Amino acid sequence: MNLTLEILQLGFVGLGFLLAGLAYRLLREEIVRQGRERPEMLKTIRYYMVFALALGCIAAALEFLKMPRPLGAEWTRAGTGDFTDMDTGLATNADKPDDQRCTKETLGLTAICWPELRAKGENRPCRYKTVLAQAITPRTGTLPGDVYSCVPKR
Secondary structure: HHHHHHHHHHHHHHHHHHHHHHHHHHHHHHHHOOOOHHHHHHHHHHHHHHHHHHHHHHHHHHHHHOOOOOEEEEEEEEEEEEEOEEEEEEEEEOOOOOHHHHOOHHOOOOOEHHHHHHHOOOOOOOOOOOOHHHHHOOOOOOOOEEEEEEOOOO
């Protein structure tokens, strides 16, 4: 009885498992039974088994829907600074980092942009770096800009 309660604590999955086990037991007893065959009993057991399997499929689908899904990623301003090394080789000509460069796969990527210099007419693109934004300070490079970090969406 204790094992049954533990299985039922799993919710729909546990209930589906127990119902399928009971259907198997009923079929086995009907097959082993001596005497004449009872088609109406086999038909009833078959319906019960279909019900148990359908319940199991519903339980599996509900468990799948409960799984947390990553929502994606977004750029968040992390301060001001510069970092002379660790460039990824990517650059975009904009005042802010390109949203398409911040994905679940690039979490932690850092971008530095210089909108003030672009406003003055200088062609200074946003640069993407593999260093964490926390390591970038105004003193770690020669030309401080706006620092952005690729973080999970909230």
